[in-house]
Amino acid sequence: MKTTSSPRLLNRNDVKTLSLSSLGGTLEFYDFIIFVFFAQTIAHLFYPETLDPLWSALNTYGTFAAGYFARPLGGIVMAHFGDKNGRKNMFMLSILLMVIPTFLMGILPTYESIGYFAPVILLLIRIFQGIAIGGELPGAWVFVCEHTPKNRLGFSIGVLTSCVVGGILLGSIVAFFINAIFDTAQIMQYAWRIPFLLGGVFGIISIFLRRYLQETPIFQEMKKSKSLAKIPIQEVFKTSKTSIITSMFSTWVLTGCIIVLVLLVPNFMSHKLQVPQTQIILIQMLTIFSLIIGCILSGSLADKIGVSRAYIVFSIAFSIVALIFFYALYGDYSNRVIFIWYVIAGFFGGVMNFTPLTMVSIFPPNIRFSGLSFSYNLSYAIFGGLAPILVVSLNAYNSILVGYYLAFLGIIGVGVGIFLHFFKKYKQTL
Template identity: 50%
Template sequence: MAERGAAAQNRSLNRQDIRTLALASLGGALEFYDFIIYVFFATVIGHLFFPVGMPDWLQQVQTFGIFAAGYLARPLGGIIMAHFGDLVGRKRMFTLSVFLMAVPTLLIGLMPTYETIGYAAPVFLLLFRVMQGAAIGGEGPGAWVFVAEHVPAKHVGLACGMLTGGLTGGIMLGSLMATGINAAFTPAEVGEWAWRIPFLAGGVSGLLAMYLRRFLQETPVFEEMRAHAALSKELPVKQALRDHRGAVILSMLVTWMLTAAVVVVILMTPALMQKLHGFTPVMTLKANLAATFLLTVCAMFSGVLLDRFGAVKVGLIGGVLLIVSTYALYIGADMAPEMLLPLYAFAGATVGVINVVPFVMVNAFPPSVRFTGVSFSYNVAYAIFGGVTPLLVTFLVNADPLGPAHYVGAVTVVFLICMATQSRARLSLAAPEAAEAPAR
């Protein structure tokens, strides 16, 4: 079955394509905001949802343990939603993921604290975080597949870039909201009631995004498979692991680079800079916002480059720049502290190379198991590497201040080898029409 006709391959973006990209990116940004906002108020939540007499360190462990539960739920939620996405339709699961995220976010904002309902408070908090984790496991892979199958083949890179930019924009939105809440209210007001505002706002906006997604259409690729009775006749995950092992391995390895870049450069670096070089939280926050903003912009711009030059060239050049910028950040912040913001902004811009990852993944699997293949590879790899990275980087930084840069550099070298191997094999990852091949 030909995935798309020649006319569909070569047409330009139309108004419907732009509308689809805008709604999908907006929903992705709001969903990632809902997932990440918890971490910005973790300290407040720890004091409110656990016994008053509990030691601070134990409160912190349990609070972040509940946060981590969301990550542990990602693979299961993502695989289940991808299973039905390959069998009954992309759109339904794409809409369901927003609903599963918006409802628990809203409920966290409305939930009574430990003082009112006792130990039921942390239990419900854990339940809601698991629901959020299941939702986020389906959102990223589902969104990438959805837009990639909607737009013309020559614009798949741009589509993935818009989605990736939306997801990282959600992280920036959470940071801005947390900054605004803490600036507008006193610590006492935040602890008493203002901490609920970001959750209530996220829940309501998520429900609005779910409503708007109802107006999206099912992808032409899935409709064509359904019309030709070409849907998977067995468990999609079984078929993906049996027939497309090469694609699964490739997708997991490139996802490793994505987790290293995001977790180390974007999420961990502010705290590491404070610890290593004595920067104030305000200084690192400003620099981090600049880095996240440029990451969002460059992820979108990289999509244009992917459509023009292909994944191999963009991946190789972008990977080298990521290594250079990370070392420049960690060396430069020590030698010239006043250069923190521009160095961090440059590093954030090079993290935009992560957009190569979804582009590679959606082209690595045939349509019948694409959602499942992408979701399994991405979520399992993120659960493994995302969980190991903070621990390993913490160990490395105690041995060498450049430990975080060494880790990002080593993982990016693995990514570069993967991309160079694809180049030697003469595989054009920029050709979505060839996606029927078992593995790329």
């Protein structure tokens, strides 16, 4: 249903909070995601050359997945203190935990220099990054939610989510210029380190930006009225089991939009189409930009017709377009047609915006951070962590199955939207 809140435009403080939170999220998510743009180079440098190419790829994506498996730990701990001591403090901590490992990645010796210590240290770096990002994104969603009028919540969450996706776009831009400026030998020798060193600089900028943020008025009011939960996660399990399950299914949909559609599919396209890597990166950049637009427009649509209805519309479209794209990719179609459908699929990948929009609405304020963070990070650890291995395996068996997997996630989105529409507990807000 539509919100019954009195209409209000975003004021100057709202815009400032949204802008600083979004830009900081862009820079921090870049730090976490830049790894995947150089996955093939990392596989060559950090694992023995005698490994079968498939096993090398699985090891590299497994290391990437380790960051996702570590997210619940960071998310639960930081969310606990976020619900107890304030949202802003955890915002600052998550950046510090991200900056140091990213910089270390830029100076890490390879397998040729230190042998098996290289992949072990690489794994530890990804774990620390996972802990950091586990508190970052849930904290950002809660922070913006509690600074935003309800009738603009969809748009505001859409802007924040799109800026986080912008971190992927920033990573692809950096990857494009690295591939354009340096040849393969130079990238393998030293240029692959540049994006990670840049990430350390971006992290310092994020810390500076967030010094200007203020604690959310909702948390300040809860603290003043002494309505904070003593053990937030315990209260989550006691009162919000249905919300946890709903959030986990919705997060599963989000993992397909980011990990599969945006991060992994370009690698499949590169092998299938046999076009220059710079061309693949360019179309990936355009698709990410399309996804950014999709997140913002999906949020605006939710403000007009309600979250549940907008969720259903975008989910149906995502399923259909994802299948069309994969049939085009592995059928007898021109590269131009394939690229057009990929960009369209990216736009409807904006269905991912309904995940945070749903979660910030269905958990009570005093356990919002803990409930959202636990559900989101646990689901991302399971479905996001296993996605690279699952998709690489599906692609090796029958490439079109990856398209059916994305269509299946769209159907899950439809189910969540229908549930939210008819479940009485959520009907007033969604």
